[in-house]
Structures are given as C-alpha cells and as structure tokens.
Amino acid sequence: MTSDSPRGSSQRGESFVEALSAYSRFHRAQHWSGTFGEFLRTVVPGNTRQLARSSHEYLWDMLNWFGKTAPGANVGNGNGNGNGNGNGEGAGSKELFKRELFGIDEPLGRIVDYFKAAAAGSDVGRRLLLLLGPPSGGKSTMAILLKRGLEEYSHTDEGALYALQGSPMHESPLNLIPASMRGEFRDTYGVEIKGELSPWARDRLEREFEGDFLRMPVERVFLSEASRVGVGTYAPHDPTTADLADLVGSVDLSKVAQFGDEGDPRAWSWSGAVYAASRGVLEMIEILKVKREFLYLLLTLTQEKNVKVSRFPLIYLDETILAHTNLAEFHKFLQEKENEALLDRMVIVKVPYTLSYNEESRIYHKLVSAAPAFRDVHLDPHALKLAAVFAVLTRLYKPEREGLDLSKKLRLYAGESVEGFPETEITRLRAEAPEEGLTGVSPRFIVNSISNAITRTDKKSLTSMEVLLALKDSIETDARMDAKAKKLWIDYLVLARKDFYNRWVKEDVHRALFASFEDEAQQLLDKYLDEVEASLDHREVTDPITGESRPADERFLRSVEDKIKVSESGKLTFRQEVVRKAMVAYKAGEKFTLNSHSRMREAIEQYLFEERRDVLRLVTSAARPDDEARKKISAVQDRLTSEYGYDDHSAKEALSYVTTLLAQE
Numbered sequence: 153m154t155s156d157s158p159r160g161s162s163q164r165g166e167s168f169v170e171a172l173s174a175y176s177r178f179h180r181a182q183h184w185s186g187t188f189g190e191f192l193r194t195v196v197p198g199n200t201r202q203l204a205r206s207s208h209e210y211l212w213d214m215l216n217w218f219g220k221t222a223p224g225a226n227v228g229n230g231n232g233n234g235n236g237n238g239n240g241e242g243a244g245s246k247e248l249f250k251r252e253l254f255g256i257d258e259p260l261g262r263i264v265d266y267f268k269a270a271a272a273g274s275d276v277g278r279r280l281l282l283l284l285g286p287p288s289g290g291k292s293t294m295a296i297l298l299k300r301g302l303e304e305y306s307h308t309d310e311g312a313l314y315a316l317q318g319s320p321m322h323e324s325p326l327n328l329i330p331a332s333m334r335g336e337f338r339d340t341y342g343v344e345i346k347g348e349l350s351p352w353a354r355d356r357l358e359r360e361f362e363g364d365f366l367r368m369p370v371e372r373v374f375l376s377e378a379s380r381v382g383v384g385t386y387a388p389h390d391p392t393t394a395d396l397a398d399l400v401g402s403v404d405l406s407k408v409a410q411f412g413d414e415g416d417p418r419a420w421s422w423s424g425a426v427y428a429a430s431r432g433v434l435e436m437i438e439i440l441k442v443k444r445e446f447l448y449l450l451l452t453l454t455q456e457k458n459v460k461v462s463r464f465p466l467i468y469l470d471e472t473i474l475a476h477t478n479l480a481e482f483h484k485f486l487q488e489k490e491n492e493a494l495l496d497r498m499v500i501v502k503v504p505y506t507l508s509y510n511e512e513s514r515i516y517h518k519l520v521s522a523a524p525a526f527r528d529v530h531l532d533p534h535a536l537k538l539a540a541v542f543a544v545l546t547r548l549y550k551p552e553r554e555g556l557d558l559s560k561k562l563r564l565y566a567g568e569s570v571e572g573f574p575e576t577e578i579t580r581l582r583a584e585a586p587e588e589g590l591t592g593v594s595p596r597f598i599v600n601s602i603s604n605a606i607t608r609t610d611k612k613s614l615t616s617m618e619v620l621l622a623l624k625d626s627i628e629t630d631a632r633m634d635a636k637a638k639k640l641w642i643d644y645l646v647l648a649r650k651d652f653y654n655r656w657v658k659e660d661v662h663r664a665l666f667a668s669f670e671d672e673a674q675q676l677l678d679k680y681l682d683e684v685e686a687s688l689d690h691r692e693v694t695d696p697i698t699g700e701s702r703p704a705d706e707r708f709l710r711s712v713e714d715k716i717k718v719s720e721s722g723k724l725t726f727r728q729e730v731v732r733k734a735m736v737a738y739k740a741g742e743k744f745t746l747n748s749h750s751r752m753r754e755a756i757e758q759y760l761f762e763e764r765r766d767v768l769r770l771v772t773s774a775a776r777p778d779d780e781a782r783k784k785i786s787a788v789q790d791r792l793t794s795e796y797g798y799d800d801h802s803a804k805e806a807l808s809y810v811t812t813l814l815a816q817e
Contacts, residue, residue: 182309182372185317188325189366195314200341203314204326207431207472210313211298212245212271214305215264219244248301253290254514255506259283262501263294270472276499278455282439283476285503288594291476294503295435298474299383302432306375306382313382313431317369320422321350321430321469322381328357328365346457348468351417375432382432384425384471388442396445400424400461415463426459429471439475440485444494450475451497476503479590504589505547507565512540512595519599525606530613532806533797534656538616539598541652542623545644547592549585559651569751571718571726593641601626613801616653617809620645654813655754660798661810662761664791665784673746673756676712680756681734681744683709684727715758716751726751 184195196203205213245264246257253260263281270277283291305311315322327347329337334345349357353368361367375382388394395402401424403414411419425434436442436450453459454473458466475498485491506512516536520526544562551561560570564578582588605614605622627633627641666672686693687704694701710723718726730752734744746753785807792803 184314185369185371187366188328188368188370191314191325191370192366196341199312200343202310202312203324204343204345206271206277206346207433207470208267208270208277210311210431211302211433211472212267214301214311215245215248215267217305217308217310218248218301219246248297249294252293252297252518254518255508255511256290256503259285259501259503260294266499266501279497279499280451280454280473280475282498282500283474283503284479284482284500285476286505286590286592286594287478288596289503289505291503292437295474295476298433299377299385299435302375302383303377306373313373313375314370315373315431316353317371318356319350319353321352321427321467322373323347323350323353323430323468325368325370327353327468328368330365347470348466350467351420351464352422355417380423380428382429384427384429384432384434385437386425386434387437388446394442394446396449397421398424399426399446399449400459401427403463417464420461420463426453426469426471429473430469431471433472433474436473436475438477438481440477440481444490447494451494455497502590505543505592505594507544507547507562507589508567509537509540509544509562510566512543513537515595516540516599516602519595520602523599523603525603528612529606530799530802531619532613532615532799532802533660534616534653535602535614535619538648538653538656539602539619539623541648542620542641542644543593543595543598545647546641547589549588551581559647569749571716571722571751597626598623611801613799615802615805616657617649617805620649620653657806658761658810658813659757660792660796661788661807662757662764664788664796666760666764670746673753673760676756676759677744677746677752680709680712680752681730684731688727688731712755712759715762716755718755 186194245268246260249260263283266276266281283294285291306313313322314325316325316328324347326337326345327349329345338344357363357365357368373381377383377385386398401421404419404421407416407419408414413419428434439447439450449459450473453469453471457470458468460466486495506515513536516539520531520536541562544565545558548558548561548565550558555572560573561581564570564573564581569575601622602614602619604626605618609618624642624645627638627645630638633641663670682693683704687706687709692701692703693705709727710720713723713726730749733749737744737748742748746756788807789800789803792798792806793800798806
C-alpha cells in the first residue's frame with residue numbers, strides 16, 4: 153500500500169474537497185422551531201405521511217434514499233416526500249452497505265427484506281432482529297452503518313423529523329392530537345396516529361401550558377448517537393451486575409427532594425437506552441448475555457411498542473431493535489427450553505463469512521488501507537488474494553461429490569468456471585452445507601498476521617510468500633488451537649500456494665517476458681473459435697497461409713482443452729458453452745475476449761506458457777547470464793513493476809520463485 157505521488161495526492165485532495173462541498177450542500181438541513189399550532193399550519197400540509205412514519209418505515213425510507221443517491225443513481229431535486237414508493241423501490245436498498253461489506257449479499261438481502269416487510273405493516277415489525285454469526289463477520293459493521301445512515305438521512309429534506317421540544321424521548325408532535333380527534337385527522341390527512349404522549353410530555357403540557365397543546369413547543373431534531381437522539385447502543389459489560397435502569401431509567405433521588413414526589417416525571421432519570429433510541433434504532437450488543445428480564449422487556453417493547461416502569465402507566469416507544477450475538481452464546485441459549493418463547497419473537501439472520509476469495513480480499517484491502525502500518529508498505533498484487541484463498545479454505549466443508557475437491561469448490565464460489573460443474577451447482581453446494589462460513593479464520597486474524605510481518609521486516613515491501621510465512625507463524629503460535637487444527641490449516645496454506653499462487657505468479661512472469669502476450673492470446677482465442685465452429689458445424693476451414701480447405705484442427709483444439717483438463721467425453725459440452733458465450737457477446741455488440749470466459753482464458757494462457765517454457769527457463773535459470781539474458785531479466789522485472797503491480801523487491805522474488813518452479817518440473 154504505497155503512498156501516492158505528490159501530484160496524484162493533490163488531485164485526489166481537490167476531488168475530495170469538491171465531494172465534501174457537494175455533500176455539505178446536499179445535507180444542509182433547515183432548522184425549524186415553533187408551536188404545535190404553527191407546526192400544523194406550516195409543516196404538516198403536504199408532509200403528513202412523512203411525519204407519521206414508524207421507526208421501521210423511517211429505516212426503510214432511509215435505505216431507499218441511499219439507493220437513489222448512490223453514484224450513478226438519479227438523485228432528484230432533494231424535495232421528495234421520502235415515502236420510498238416511487239419507481240424501482242428497494243432496487244438500491246443495499247447501497248448503504250456496499251462500501252464496507254463484501255461477499256454477504258444473501259444475509260444483507262434478508263435484512264433488507266425484514267425492513268421492507270416491517271415498514272409495510274406486517275407482523276415482522278413486531279419481532280426483534282437478531283444478527284447471528286462468527287466474530288469479525290460484519291454484524292457490528294451492519295449496525296454501525298444503519299446508525300450512521302439514520303444520522304445522515306435525518307439531515308435531508310426527505311428525512312426531516314420533528315419532536316416535542318426538550319422531550320427525552322423525542323416524541324412525535326402528532327401524539328398531542330387528542331384521541332377523540334384522531335379519526336377526523338385521519339379523514340383529513342389520510343394517515344393514522346398510533347403514538348401516545350409520555351408521562352414527561354403530559355406533565356409539561358398541564359403544568360406549563362394548562363392543557364393547551366397548540367402552544368406546546370416543537371422543533372426539528374437530528375438523529376445522533378453522540379447526542380442520544382434516536383440512536384442508542386447497549387452493551388452488557390458485566391451481565392451479573394447489569395441493572396435494568398440502564399435501559400429504562402430510575403428515580404433520581406437528587407430531584408425527589410426538589411419536586412417532593414417519586415412519581416413526578418421530573419424526578420425520573422430518562423437516561424435509559426430505550427429512550428435515547430426512540431423514533432430510531434437501538435443496537436443491543438451480545439444480547440444473549442443479558443438477564444432474561446432484559447430480554448422480556450425488549451421483546452415486549454418490540455411487540456407492543458411500550459414499556460412498563462414503576463410509578464408510571466405504560467410508556468409508548470416506537471423504535472427498531474437490532475441485536476447481534478456470537479454462535480457460542482446462541483447455542484448456549486438454545487439449550488435452555490424456557491427460551492423457546494423468546495426465540496419465537498425474534499427474526500434471526502445468519503451472517504457468515506464470505507466464501508468468495510475475491511470478496512474476502514476486498515475486506516482486507518479496506519482494512520489495510522485504513523491502517524497506518526500499511527501506508528508505506530508495498531504488497532505484491534497477489535498477497536491479499538492469496539491470504540483470502542487460505543481464509544476461505546478454512547471455512548469450507550470438504551465436498552463429498554465425486555470429482556470435486558476444495559480448490560474446485562473455492563473456485564466455484566468465486567464465480568469461476570470449473571469443468572463438469574455448471575454455475576447452478578453453487579446453489580446445491582450451499583444447500584448441502586448451510587452452516588458453511590460460520591466457522592474458520594476471521595479477517596481480523598489475517599490482517600493481524602500481516603501486520604506482525606510488517607513490524608518484523610525492515611523492508612517496505614511484502615511478497616505473497618512472506619504473507620504465507622506470516623500466517624504459518626501465527627497458526628503455530630496460536631495457543632487456542634490444538635495440534636490437529638494447526639496441521640489442517642497449514643495444509644490449507646500449502647494448497648493455496650500450489651493450486652493458486654503458483655499459477656498466478658507464473659502467468660505474471662510469462663506475460664512480462666513476452667510483451668506481445670495479450671495480442672497473441674487473443675489471436676489464439678480467435679483461432680480456437682474458428683476451429684470450434686467448424687467442428688460443431690461439420691464444415692471445413694480455409695487455411696490462412698495456404699488458402700486450402702481442411703477439416704477442423706482437432707489436435708489443436710484438444711491441446712488447448714487439455715490445459716484445463718477438459719475430458720474427451722466433456723469436450724462437446726465445453727465447446728458448445730464457449731460458442732454460446734461468444735454469441736451472447738456478439739449479439740450485445742461486444743468482442744469475445746479472454747475476459748469473457750475465465751476457463752478459456754486459463755486454457756489459452758497455459759497453452760502459450762507451454763509453448764514458451766524453454767525460452768523462459770533459459771532466461772531465468774542461467775547461473776551466469778550473458779548480456780542478452782541479463783537484458784531480458786531486467787526487462788521482465790521492469791515490466792512486472794510498471795504493468796503488473798510489483799515493486800523491485802517483489803519482482804525479483806517472483807522471478808526467483810518461478811525459476812525454482814521451472815527447475816522442479
């Protein structure tokens with residue numbers, strides 16, 4: 153992760169300032185305050201549905217707002233009503249998560265479905281949302297993104313929220329409308345008012361305004377976790393000493409003497425987490441560690457939208473409760489039969505680790521980009537991807553299907569083509585192993601290992617092989633693992649090196665040695681297509697050199713297909729698939745290239761590599777290279793650094809490693 157050049161850094165800085173300026177203009181919220189009477193006359197008309205939203209509706213609108221304002225989306229004029237009911241509703245509802253979370257689209261989809269169903273008024277909205285998964289799998293990040301998303305949304309026109317001024321529950325001003333007049337309000341504005349005034353608001357209304365609710369002060373509020381407005385978080389530090397007052401408050405003895413009555417709302421401490429989260433979201437961290445009475449209170453709050461505390465009648469609260477916990481706590485919770493009723497009132501979404509090594513490497517890139525230790529360190533182009541291959545291998549269940557091994561399964565999960573296994577096979581494999589991804593190495597373990605390697609080296613460069621050695625060291629020194637588990641994980645490191653890194657680094661060196669590689673590869677692909685079409689159509693082709701007609705070159709076709717182990721019995725299916733994809737590209741007005749078919753790319757590259765093996769071995773393995781060989785070696789290293797993401801150190805190491813591989817073949 154080397155630093156940018158001064159000029160590039162300056163340009164990026166200017167772009168960021170422009171983006172920040174645009175953000176400021178777009179989120180420059182208009183503050184408002186006035187009496188409830190003024191609120192009814194100036195704010196309510198035209199915005200009633202927006203002002204009467206439940207917390208689930210507000211969250212759903214926020215998710216859709218992020219989808220509409222994502223780069224490339226139609227932002228509009230910023231004056232929408234926030235109802236999320238326009239064309240394409242929900243299409244971009246996962247945009248909020250896409251910058252930070254990778255490879256877990258399925259659980260994200262289930263979470264989005266929960267909010268959509270809850271916002272529509274279904275019974276799902278009466279259930280607590282529980283995220284369940286391994287450590288460092290993204291549960292906390294999801295909660296943080298939702299909270300930050302709410303904060304940002306509340307500063308927009310679509311996300312405008314109004315509350316009774318000074319209310320510790322930021323309660324809706326519409327709750328002031330008397331029950332006897334709510335039917336008329338519904339007939340006039342077309343929305344139902346479901347909330348009730350809190351004891352605090354009732355007391356202030358009678359004491360300060362003699363029941364004249366039109367004089368009650370109202371203000372626009374902005375959600376903020378730091379200010380305890382609409383965003384709350386609770387974490388049980390010590391479950392044995394946790395006090396329910398952390399959630400619902402308690403009598404403030406210092407104020408009892410002032411007001412003379414423990415039942416006076418002013419003598420109650422409204423600092424509980426459920427009050428802070430009112431109108432928004434409450435994050436419950438490690439929820440299954442809390443006492444059962446906490447759970448009953450939270451589940452009752454979710455289902456009935458109220459809490460009961462001493463000295464007061466039921467207190468109405470509308471908030472979304474998002475909880476998360478780890479697998480060990482959940483399994484412990486399942487063993488107690490008395491918890492069945494509690495589980496029935498939860499919507500449980502499993503959040504496993506990603507099983508795509510490409511998406512896993514994006515996670516590492518995000519983490520190392522934010523870490524100061526990596527800022528001046530160069531990682532070779534395969535370092536993070538190779539670590540990701542190892543990580544995913546530890547999460548996979550060994551396939552029992554004939555012809556399918558761990559490497560092939562990993563490639564299928566990464567969206568790559570594997571001989572004998574169609575793309576639809578992924579669905580079946582996931583169904584056979586629904587718990588896959590809930591165990592294995594965490595992203596944090598990988599990044600910590602790489603960080604340790606950086607601190608131990610005096611070079612500002614780290615190669616893929618050095619990353620593997622760092623992971624091996626972390627495994628061997630991990631006191632939590634037994635010898636059998638350590639051996640298995642080290643075997644995965646060897647598998648990652650042999651089945652993935654060896655191929656990647658050889659391809660890099662080969663391309664760097666032959667500057668015209670891409671052109672030659674494309675020509676070879678075009679030739680393969682011509683020969684395949686002739687073979688399938690049972691027609692002859694015209695030789696470009698002699699001009700004579702001849703049958704399709706079956707020997708050439710099989711020599712290419714052998715490189716990716718296409719069997720004699722499977723060649724027809726493979727060829728038909730290649731032609732089908734070529735036709736799809738042609739109809740779309742695109743050229744069929746090496747990037748159009750991953751297995752075809754691998755076959756062509758291996759074919760060229762075999763053709764040039766002797767040249768490559770001669771150049772790289774000469775003990776005392778002559779001037780010509782030395783120039784070629786220097787040119788390869790230069791091309792590796794300028795075109796393929798290496799630096800001087802990693803380029804030399806890659807060339808040396810490939811030399812060793814060639815000597816062993």
